[in-house]
Amino acid sequence: MGPNLWANFGEAVSMILFCIGFANLLLHKNLIKKIIGLNIMDSSIYLFLALKGYIAGHTVPIVVDGVQSVDAYINPIPSGLVLTGIVVSVSVTALMLSLTIRLYRRYQTLDLDEISKRLKKEGL
């Protein structure tokens, strides 16, 4: 263990969240729960990024009364990245959900293994 674990406890939390999402994805058979796991993963990454941008005592990067110095504002880049990331994860979630809806309409179940068994039976 390195020296900064306690100082970076925020990142540590985000990492643990990441792995929780990962485990969700691996362990649950229910599609909706898998999707939730995905979202947990993404959010943990955004938390990580947000913490990366943070500088103690500095404010949001919006220029107020003309102060433009590095030691006034936090690092704007991670915020931008988080924005992009959020949009991406929204789209992906929508796609996953619509796939789930289709599968449910067809097979009346959310269990992926069950669906694949059913497919084998159809021998399609």
Place this chain on the structure above:
Amino acid sequence: MDFICNFPFFSIMISMFSGIVSAVLSRKAAKWLNLISIWVIWFLSAVLLYYIFGTGEIIVYKMGHFPAPWGNEIRAGLLEAGLALFFCSIMLLSMTGGRKKLMGEVVEEKHNLYYILVDLMLASLLALIYTNDLFTAYVFVEINTISACGLIMIRQNGRTIEAAVRYMIMSLLGSGLLLMGICMLYDITGHLLMSNIRDAVSSIYSAGTYPVPLTVTIILLTCGLAMKSALFPFHTWVADAYGYSTVSSAAILSSLVSKGYIILLIKIIYRVIGFEVYRASHIIDVVFVFGLAGMIMGSISAIRENDIRRMIAYSSVAQIGYIYMGIGLGTRYAMIASIFHILSHAATKSMLFIGAIGLTDVSKGSRHFEELTGSGYRHKIAGITFAVGSLSMVGIPLFSGFISKLLFAQAAVLNTRKMLPALIVLAISTILNAIYFMKTVIRIYTPTEEEGERITMKQEKVYALTCICFIALNIFIGMCSQPIVDWIGAGIDMFA
């Protein structure tokens, strides 16, 4: 700056533009727009390649008014231009070869959506090839993933949708890891542009600060991209996705999409981490081992299949294993072999899919070996295409597969530490390839009593033309390999 330097940017923008516009176009118009844009991009890339050969220097193109570390950048060297050209050709051939099927398998009013997907797929591939910014790469990886998912499930039966779900899950895990890696890299280097990251990485590597995060980052990036490109343990979705989607999608997915990710990985190795640093980290050995495992397991599961398209899908798992094996050998020569194999496999695999679809057409639409018996006589050109593809896969000289195997073997021989496992596995997997491909070829050329429907070349001119182009391309790669290898080498040197 010459006007030609705009061409990479133009090609990305053209494909995106056509993708956006196709939403309101009719089926025919969308088709033509797609065709034309691919042709234009093909032409642009060809000119660009010629230009770079002439000048011999890298084109660095800043997107916007701000120079490198602040603005966004795309970058075109020999390798990039050539890859763009090649990807366009394969995309074009796959589209033309599978169009007839597409008509049958996709709902009439969703065709233009299909073309949108293809356009954006091409755009994202081009962006992955050209971009010089890691985060942009991430965004376009996502576009690539979503459009690939769309390509899988555009033909809507239960199989494809389930396959799409599996694909999405696997590749979203991959993107998660990738994004996490990018964030960590950003945290320890403070840059997002590849070149700057490389300088920062080499400095912190020599200074010895942040050794652990660097290693973990490399692991994350590699795992993420390996997951997305269906390396062996993560290949569960492949069979369904390639086996049941409409044939153009299968061809494009198997030959371009996974290759796009591998290209990105190679870029990361050379342009972000730096080849030396990457080799110093032991992840490369892990990649090597998984590549070997993929080469064997893919072929074994392909042998067990009795469904021609699933078999081809599994064989591409094995081929991906070859590529990663080459990366894992960790020498410049092996890297050249890998990139060459990317090309030859892209050409061969799409060809196999196109050939297979012709064979299944004349076998009452069934893809099982029993019905395929003798289909090679019922549909001559498809049979020849499939046979040539199989011979290339088996590694008969004159075809592209032989050269890539040869290059791999030479690279392996040059690396004394990994020589024996690489060569032995290469031999075994080649023999396995021979077993299942030859089995299929003999099956389709075994004469049968019952008369199925026949399809002659005159009935399907476009299809036949596509097949001939594929064969020509394959033999071209197989016979004139030396200039290609030189080109790849020069491109890699430009990379670094």
Place this chain on the structure above:
Amino acid sequence: MTEAFILIPVVLPIVAGLLLEFIRKLNKKTMNLCVVAVLAIEAVLVFMNMGKIGAEVELFELTDNLPIYFKIDNLGIMFAILMVVIWLLAGIFSFEYMKHEDNERRYQGFYLMVLGVLIGLDFAGNLVTFYMFYEMMTITAFPLVIHTGKKEATMAGLKYLYYSLGGAYFALFGFYFVFKYADSLTFTPGGVGINAGSHETLLLICALFMIIGFGVKAGMFPLHAWLTSAHPVAPAPASAVLSGIIVKTGILGTIRVIYYIFGTKFIRGTFVQTVWMSLALLTVLMGSTMAYKEKLLKKRLAYSTVSQISYIMFGLSLLNETAFEGSLLHVLMHGFTKCGLFLAAGAIIYKTGKTKVDELRGIGKEMPIVIWCFTILSITLIGIPPTGGLVSKWYLCMGALKSGIAVFDILGPVILIVSALLTAGYLLPITIQGFFPGDDYDYSGLEHKEPAKTMTIPLIVLTAGAIGVGLFSTPIITYIETILATF
């Protein structure tokens, strides 16, 4: 540029064959005429090439320092002549025979292509080119094997394909290493310099691999199983060339690798030589015993091929001049004989439809010419003086005794003689049964079944050739000595 003309014999049959594949509505007579014409021209061309020894041409580079490169040398010419002659005869024979098989056009097309590829194989000037044509031969000969399209034919074809490709990969595996350690891959008599350094053993293993790999084509134990199932199922003329010629390419490959790449010095006295010799001898014995037990005529002949080819392998493995001469002599001799035997068997099958050995009682009364040829050929194969078999076997035994390798210098000749006896045991009874069916045989049911001229004439010519090789062995040996002189 005139050098490029040596490639005409390679290109011509391939082009002709391809044309034949794609030209529809071509009636049989014209087709046969075309085939004969092509074969004749081919023969002339090859004989013309005899004058061009040492001519070389480089087509293009596969990858750097892997050129596709042709060079004519004595060895290649010798094999090439053998091939074209036998190809011509078997081709003429096939016109009549193929009447009771369908789609002749495909057969003849591939028949021509294989010839072209084989000539390319003979003229190949380095290992890459050789390997390329070797694979192409495997593929193009495949349709001949599965021509009948029956189930067992397909199965045999699969077996053939897997064994051949597997053997080729064995060879390739060694090839990779040789590519690293050898100075060049161009065939140079006496071997290119191999700077093994510390990897001596590794390279020896490679040599063994390549021997086994090419041995597959030559039906050498342990990878001989395909031969006895693939040769009989093919149509008779096809099995004649398969068994008379195509197995020889394995021999050619071995010679090229051992005498022209590794060099005899590198192999002599190592475990490779021992393994090689013992495998060869084992195959000789096993082949003849199996043939002795076999009831089907064509299968019996195939087994005899296995054993005869291993005579040659044994001769090569001894690595001395006398044995080498014996081997090459045996190549010629066996080429003529085995081809003739298969054609005779084909004639019998074609006329009577009998495939079993014991059905052949009294056949000699029905088709005397065929059976006389058969008898003479079998005598040659056994090696009863004054036929060619004796000479070659004599040289082989001399070589063995001269070689002075412990055990083998005695064991070798003994096994050769034993297997010669076995050969007599499995070939002569057919003749005896054929001519003297015994008293209980009713001569009433006999009718004259002599096949057409196009079938008998090639047979007679082949028989004459087989005898000729024996009678005029001296010039041949002098020719072989010119080959040896280059080492």
Place this chain on the structure above:
Amino acid sequence: MKKLTNKLLNWLNAEDTSVFDNAMELKMQEPKEEKEETVEQRMRDRLHIKDEVYSESETKEVKVLRIIYRTLAIILCAFIAYNLLIAVSWLPRTGEFDKPVNNEVSARYIEKGLQETGAVNIVTGMILDYRAFDTFGESNVLNIATITVLILLRRNKKKLPNEIEEKENDRLLEPKNDVILQKAATFLVPAIFLFGIYVILNGHLSPGGGFSGGAIIGAGLILYVSAFGFEKTEKFFTEKTQKVISLSALLFYCLAKSYSFFTGANELESHIPLGKAGAILSSGLILPLNICVGLVVAVTMYTFYCMFRKGEF
């Protein structure tokens, strides 16, 4: 008075609920009918799947395999977590200033951002001007997500019987003139729209921007449709609207950005005035781009909702 207390007592003892008659907004809805055979069919194969699945999964090796899989998965996750934690423990300390990330890049964004992009909100300036290519790709991600959702869920024009049935019961599950919702919506929706527009327009001056504003407007649309039903929205929002809006927005975005990229790369003067910092009409292309992004996001959100809800607009 007494009456009222009685009523109250009754109510307390839950004897009489007449007080609240006709006061409940939610009307009882007639249960959705389904054709008998379809119900039976569904039940049957549901059972069928069930026993088929569990009869298989009860076999021993499957159980064992599942257990092995789960343990392996957990071990894997724990391993990853451990490694990531170690990596984190070596990362630079959070919240301190001297870190690699605070380098010349962010410095220039902060110090020159206002002059170079004209945006007071540095983040907006960054994502729409410095790193605009990412943002362009991102809006394309939204676009392509919409496309895929349309592919999956949009109904074909020629309706198959079962789809009609599904559509009916979707109508059936809609709240019928739910008074609370409608009353709330009538004054909430305009406010939400206004707020969203404000956020979009002030994207370069204050927190917010295209994405957040668009999301707000989309939320407003969704509230509206769930209050008043699809009959109302179909009047002003159809498939055509969606196509036109997203097409025009993205097209403008594409062309504008191409222009600025092109000029920037070729060192040409892009004749786009930055305007006076702080004014609404300032900071060059950022404001129109924000509007485009806002439109795209709003339409996309609403489209997602409609598709999930009933597969058409």
